[in-house]
Amino acid sequence: MGPPNSDYLLTLIQGEEGRKWAATKNGWKNRNEDGCDWDHIECNSNKHVVSILLSGEGLSGTIPVALSVLTSLKMLRLDNNKFEGPIPRTIAAMPHLQYFDVSNNRLTGRLPYFESTFLKTINLSSNDFHGAIPNKFIATTLLEDLRMAENRLASTIPPSLFNLIKLDTLDISSNKLHGSIPNDIGKLQILKHLHLSNNFLVGPIPHTLATANPVNGLMGDLLETIQLQNNFLSGTIPLQLEYLPNLRELVLHDNKLTGEVPVTICSENINAFFYEGAPATPGRNYCDAIACPANEVALGGTDPCVSCNNAFYNPYIGQTRSCNTIVNQREILKNFYESTTDTEDGKSKWKGKNNWEDDDTFICDFTGVECDMDNHVIAIDLRGRGLKGVIPDSIGFLKYLQRLDLSDNDLEGYLPSDLQWTQLEEIDISGNKILGAIPPKLCDKSGLNGNGLSGVYSCDHIACPVGTFSPIGRDDGKPMHKCLPCHHNNPMILGNTSCRRVGMASESFGVAVLFVVLVLGLISFCGFRYSRRNRIDYGKVMERLEMQRPITAAELGDGRSIGERNGNSMRNEGHRRTRSGFGSNIELTSGQRERVPFSSLPYPEAETSSVMSRASRNSNRSNTSDDDERSLASQMSQRSNVTRDAFIDAPRLV
Numbered sequence: 001m002g003p004p005n006s007d008y009l010l011t012l013i014q015g016e017e018g019r020k021w022a023a024t025k026n027g028w029k030n031r032n033e034d035g036c037d038w039d040h041i042e043c044n045s046n047k048h049v050v051s052i053l054l055s056g057e058g059l060s061g062t063i064p065v066a067l068s069v070l071t072s073l074k075m076l077r078l079d080n081n082k083f084e085g086p087i088p089r090t091i092a093a094m095p096h097l098q099y100f101d102v103s104n105n106r107l108t109g110r111l112p113y114f115e116s117t118f119l120k121t122i123n124l125s126s127n128d129f130h131g132a133i134p135n136k137f138i139a140t141t142l143l144e145d146l147r148m149a150e151n152r153l154a155s156t157i158p159p160s161l162f163n164l165i166k167l168d169t170l171d172i173s174s175n176k177l178h179g180s181i182p183n184d185i186g187k188l189q190i191l192k193h194l195h196l197s198n199n200f201l202v203g204p205i206p207h208t209l210a211t212a213n214p215v216n217g218l219m220g221d222l223l224e225t226i227q228l229q230n231n232f233l234s235g236t237i238p239l240q241l242e243y244l245p246n247l248r249e250l251v252l253h254d255n256k257l258t259g260e261v262p263v264t265i266c267s268e269n270i271n272a273f274f275y276e277g278a279p280a281t282p283g284r285n286y287c288d289a290i291a292c293p294a295n296e297v298a299l300g301g302t303d304p305c306v307s308c309n310n311a312f313y314n315p316y317i318g319q320t321r322s323c324n325t326i327v328n329q330r331e332i333l334k335n336f337y338e339s340t341t342d343t344e345d346g347k348s349k350w351k352g353k354n355n356w357e358d359d360d361t362f363i364c365d366f367t368g369v370e371c372d373m374d375n376h377v378i379a380i381d382l383r384g385r386g387l388k389g390v391i392p393d394s395i396g397f398l399k400y401l402q403r404l405d406l407s408d409n410d411l412e413g414y415l416p417s418d419l420q421w422t423q424l425e426e427i428d429i430s431g432n433k434i435l436g437a438i439p440p441k442l443c444d445k446s447g448l449n450g451n452g453l454s455g456v457y458s459c460d461h462i463a464c465p466v467g468t469f470s471p472i473g474r475d476d477g478k479p480m481h482k483c484l485p486c487h488h489n490n491p492m493i494l495g496n497t498s499c500r501r502v503g504m505a506s507e508s509f510g511v512a513v514l515f516v517v518l519v520l521g522l523i524s525f526c527g528f529r530y531s532r533r534n535r536i537d538y539g540k541v542m543e544r545l546e547m548q549r550p551i552t553a554a555e556l557g558d559g560r561s562i563g564e565r566n567g568n569s570m571r572n573e574g575h576r577r578t579r580s581g582f583g584s585n586i587e588l589t590s591g592q593r594e595r596v597p598f599s600s601l602p603y604p605e606a607e608t609s610s611v612m613s614r615a616s617r618n619s620n621r622s623n624t625s626d627d628d629e630r631s632l633a634s635q636m637s638q639r640s641n642v643t644r645d646a647f648i649d650a651p652r653l654v
Contacts (some may be wrong), residue, residue: 005035005049008185012054016060021057037274048072055101056080063102065090075099079123102127115139121145125171129153133172147171149195154178154492155304156437159195162187171195173227178202178436179412181233184209193225193303197251200414201228203440204235205252210243225249229318232256234417234441237291241265248272253298253318254419256441257541261287261317278303291318310636313397315421318323326394328378330363335394340387340411351386376400383428384408393418407431407473407495415463415494417441424448429463430473430495436548438462438494450477463495 008041010031013022022028027038036043039589042051049070060082067073068090069245076091079101085265087102099114100123114122125147126554132155133148143164154177162172167188177199185194194209205228209545223244229251236259237252250270264289274289291299292305297319299306308314308323331440339347355361364371370379377398387409394419395401404424408431417439425447435459443459446452451461459465460475464483473484473495486499498540 004032005047005070006031008066009035009038009041009049009052011064012052012059012061014059014064017058017060022058042075044072051075051077052590053077054081059083063088063107068094068347070094072096072116077101078105083107085109089113098130111137114140117139117142119143123147124151125149127143127151130614131155132572133158133161138178139222140165143168145169148175148495152176154383154435157182157185159184161616164188167191169193169195172199174198175202176435180204180440181206181228183208185209186253190222192222194223195225195227196231197227199232200436201231201233202414202417202437203233203481205233205238205257207238207240210240223247227251228252228255232414232417232439234420234439236256236267237261239264250290253320255289255316255318256439257317258294258315260293261290263287266290275303292320293317295323297321297323307600325397327397331400332398333363333366333377335392340389340409342455349386350382351384354385370403372400376408379403381405382409386413389413391429395419398422401470402426403429410524415442420445422650427462427474428495429496432493432495434463434494435466435492436494437465449474466492466494469496469499471497491646514605547574620633 001260010022010028013019020419027041034043035041035049036047040053040057042048042053044050050072051074052070053075055077056079058081059078062082062085063078064458065088067076070086071094073094074096075093075098075650077099080103082118083102083105084107087107089112092112093115095116096118097114098118099121100114100119102122102432103125105127107124107129109129109132111129111134112125113134114137119138119140120142121144122138123145125436126149127149128151130152134152135158138146138160145168146161146164147169150173152175153172153560154176156452157172157177161167161183162182162184165187168190170188170191171193171505173195174197176198178201179203180197180203183206184384185191185206189211200333209223209226222329224246225248226241227249230253233252233255235255237257239262241247241250242262242264250265261445266285266289268286270286271289275284288298288303290306294317295308295314296305297314298304299320305444308325313325313327314323326335333356350356354367355430356366363377364375368380368382369377369383370377370381373490378400378633379402381403383405385406387406389411390413391406391411393406393416396416399421401422401424403426404422406427407428411432411434413434415434415438419427420439420441424445426449429510438459440459442448442462443451444457446457449461451457454477458475460468460483463474463478464470468483468485470481470483475481475556486496
């Protein structure tokens with residue numbers, strides 16, 4: 001039998017605050033107990049812990065791995081505390097979990113994989129989770145409530161979420177989601193509450209939100225709440241939303257929607273909060289509660305909608321902040337300059353010549369700006385100028401703009417869909433850090449970077465999508481400029497010209513490559529040092545060989561061999577040859593054999609010298625002719641040279 005439940009439960013008590021809390025609770029001071037009688041703990045009939053209910057208790061620390069030993073646990077509520085760190089994988093893997101709530105803590109890290117097939121509720125809201133939402137991070141398809149709002153999750157909406165066919169509530173608001181809302185969201189046919197507000201979503205509102213319910217054949221009659229405000233959604237409000245009889249909240253403000261609100265959707269039952277505190281008026285336009293018309297704004301977010309003044313223009317419906325769409329060219333360029341000058345002192349750090357700060361300079365004389373004959377800005381070329389910051393929405397209201405080159409800078413943020421209002425024919429945003437997806441309105445813009453000229457419209461013509469690259473950052477129709485996937489790295493930015501390091505996978509790959517390079521470098525260095533110790537110093541070898549080779553007749557200066565010197569012999573004279581640095585001696589004494597010990601012949605030539613000297617004496621004793629002696633000396637000298645050459649080429653053994 002293993003340790004009692006108390007050993008695992010007490011791991012939740014961490015720090016002084018935890019001990020003070022435990023002192024006021026029943027059972028949390030005791031050990032060697034099953035814990036079933038403790039406050040906030042529930043057990044089954046077998047004395048196994050099935051519920052830990054610690055909501056709002058002010059506990060801190062990390063979520064202890066030891067809790068995963070309580071394999072019968074079904075409900076874990078640690079919400080509204082001060083827990084930090086990641087969710088342990090072993091906790092997410094607990095096999096019988098049904099309810100998991102850690103919202104309103106200080107948890108960090110990436111989303112783990114939840115293995116329980118019994119899960120009904122997962123609430124991770126109001127923490128600091130980051131990274132992408134994995135395509136599959138929930139084992140079950142029977143989840144009913146998924147809440148991950150107010151984190152830093154940055155990715156598209158994964159398609160696996162639409163396999164959760166029992167989902168009642170989906171809340172991923174206030175994150176960094178980008179891309180579009182997939183049409184597959186219509187698969188969530190019993191969805192009641194959809195919260196995707198405060199993200200960076202683009203594209204249209206999918207009409208599939210009103211999808212036939214398979215239970216009673218009615219059109220999506222369960223959907224009650226749709227919150228999509230504060231995104232970059234474009235297009236018009238789909239007419240199909242009128243087939244949602246239970247709809248009570250349709251919040252769409254502060255997007256890039258155009259057109260009008262379909263009258264068939266407008267009802268006093270939708271967005272009733274818009275009129276809270278306002279007196280009832282006859283003939284009230286309930287469509288204003290869904291979205292104010294174009295060129296109007298609800299300054300407080302509620303009734304009434306007021307008109308914008310002449311200095312501004314608002315082409316979008318449902319605006320609440322202000323009529324801040326600038327139409328004056330100088331003001332637009334000034335706003336662009338301020339948005340792309342990201343410095344502490346606010347002063348320009350653009351590279352090269354720059355006169356955008358000068359209020360006296362005519363806008364058509366601004367660096368990189370080109371105008372037509374009517375002084376309309378038609379081109380902006382600021383490639384490689386060190387721009388930092390974001391591309392402001394207002395640039396989309398340079399309605400005569402035809403060419404925009406912002407490549408090779410340090411711009412971040414998202415590509416504004418407001419560029420749909422320009423006359424753009426060319427755009428280049430490659431070599432920056434722009435996130436998200438290309439706004440569909442730009443992908444459908446005919447002629448932009450040649451888009452649609454061959455009958456095919458593609459966002460790749462604007463910029464290569466996330467996770468792909470091209471040498472020019474987009475697809476211009478040439479085979480060598482296709483947007484290709486990055487296999488090792490997955491850069492989460494648009495317009496990549498190469499696969500650069502982004503994310504843990506590429507970082508690990510880089511570390512592995514660095515390790516291999518270092519090992520190979522160390523091996524090469526050791527090999528070089530070893531070879532240097534054992535290599536032949538040919539200069540010294542030649543010097544030693546020169547010192548010990550036999551003296552030729554030519555060196556004697558009289559054309560005779562050694563044996564002929566001083567009367568054809570050396571019988572009456574001792575000859576001693578000593579070379580500096582070695583002290584090697586060769587003595588030729590009259591009537592005696594040359595005495596050279598073998599130890600003094602370290603090189604083959606030394607031994608050859610002795611042979612040659614003996615041959616010379618024998619030649620004299622036999623009274624050979626001068627010609628024969630010269631021939632013999634010449635032959636022996638050649639033999640000496642051959643032997644020396646062979647020795648030089650041979651490795652030296654130390």
